Amino acid sequence: MSAATAGARDIAAAVAALRAGRLVAFPSETVYGLGADASNPDAVRRIFEAKGRPADHPVIVHVASAARLGDWARDIPAAARALADAFWPGPMTLVLRRQPHVSDLVTGGQDTVGIRVPSHPVAQALLHAFGGGVAGPSANRFGRISPTTAEHVREELGDRVDIVLEGGKSDVGIESTIIDLSGPEPALLRPGMLDIARAEALLGAPLRAPGTASPRVSGMLASHYAPRTPTRQVAPDALAAEVVAASSRVAVLARRVRPPELVVARWIEAPLDAAGYAHDLYSHLRTLDREGVDLILVESVPGSSDWTAIRDRLGRAATRPEIP
Numbered sequence: 001m002s003a004a005t006a007g008a009r010d011i012a013a014a015v016a017a018l019r020a021g022r023l024v025a026f027p028s029e030t031v032y033g034l035g036a037d038a039s040n041p042d043a044v045r046r047i048f049e050a051k052g053r054p055a056d057h058p059v060i061v062h063v064a065s066a067a068r069l070g071d072w073a074r075d076i077p078a079a080a081r082a083l084a085d086a087f088w089p090g091p092m093t094l095v096l097r098r099q100p101h102v103s104d105l106v107t108g109g110q111d112t113v114g115i116r117v118p119s120h121p122v123a124q125a126l127l128h129a130f131g132g133g134v135a136g137p138s139a140n141r142f143g144r145i146s147p148t149t150a151e152h153v154r155e156e157l158g159d160r161v162d163i164v165l166e167g168g169k170s171d172v173g174i175e176s177t178i179i180d181l182s183g184p185e186p187a188l189l190r191p192g193m194l195d196i197a198r199a200e201a202l203l204g205a206p207l208r209a210p211g212t213a214s215p216r217v218s219g220m221l222a223s224h225y226a227p228r229t230p231t232r233q234v235a236p237d238a239l240a241a242e243v244v245a246a247s248s249r250v251a252v253l254a255r256r257v258r259p260p261e262l263v264v265a266r267w268i269e270a271p272l273d274a275a276g277y278a279h280d281l282y283s284h285l286r287t288l289d290r291e292g293v294d295l296i297l298v299e300s301v302p303g304s305s306d307w308t309a310i311r312d313r314l315g316r317a318a319t320r321p322e323i324p
């Protein structure tokens with residue numbers, strides 16, 4: 001059982017901590033974020049230290065509502081207003097041209113800023129009470145699986161974070177969809193569970209895949225969101241043979257029950273639908289990672305568009321870091 005959801009006293013303490021330049025982990029509907037006052041560069045610097053993340057990676061600024069967009073972004077195109085109206089509060093991040101005052105630590109030294117209005121009631125309460133922008137990457141150590149519960153945050157960051165606001169399990173379960181509207185054509189920098197066809201209809205244009213000229217997105221690194229245990233994807237019809245062939249201790253994430261003849265250290269039966277699968281994905285990967293096995297096998301998922309973001313995350317989880 002998780003602790004009770006953060007209440008008014010917790011929010012007040014969190015606001016005081018943010019004002020004092022300290023770190024507050026907060027729940028969002030996508031994953032938990034590691035927050036700091038976005039207008040305080042020393043506070044933002046602490047985020048990078050706590051995560052062990054390179055300082056040239058930009059962080060998202062979370063705000064209470066789209067009315068705050070102009071505080072952080074300028075030259076805001078009509079397309080941004082249309083997407084904001086349709087999808088905020090919610091699991092979408094917009095990359096826009098930044099206001100000159102926005103710290104290089106937030107933008108990664110780029111001329112753009114990522115902005116999101118989360119819908120989680122605790123995030124909303126925090127942002128409304130704080131008033132300003134909260135810079136916040138996912139509350140995990142760099143390159144690791146994003147946390148979807150307060151307990152995961154404590155596992156990842158321990159006393160590197162001053163306050164962890166409790167908000168239950170994140171609904172969406174994987175990171176926001178990032179849409180870049182700072183250039184001549186809208187681009188999809190990171191897929192999430194947002195309905196892309198609907199976004200494209202609103203934009204009246206297809207979303208370009210990120211090109212080489214796109215801004216840095218750490219979520220775009222080939223190995224990211226990764227368990228520590230070596231992880232491989234396997235086609236459904238090859239799974240049984242792979243389990244049998246593996247000479248080591250194996251754990252499996254598959255969208256079906258374990259065939260009784262297959263012996264594994266752990267078999268997790270994942271939901272059949274994309275939303276359910278995304279909701280549980282990171283906690284399942286954490287569970288399998290804790291199993292102490294030599295190999296995690298993940299049954300590959302459908303190729304349809306509603307599974308795009310899940311295929312993206314599984315692809316990154318299954319890529320081992322390059323050994324220099």
Ligand code: TXA
Pocket residue numbers: 028030031032033034057058059060093095106107110112113114116136137138139174175176177178189215216217218219220
């Ligand atoms: O769902 C989410 O987006 C969560 C919750 C906490 O909001 N946050 C999250 O943050 O996933 P993070 O830092 O783990 O991933 C945000 C991504 C990073 O890959 C970062 O590079 C990118 O957003 N990003 C932030 N600002 C950007 C900018 N100005 N241009 C391009 N990418 C940017």
Ligand code: MG
Pocket residue numbers: 137138146219
């Ligand atoms: Mg992250």
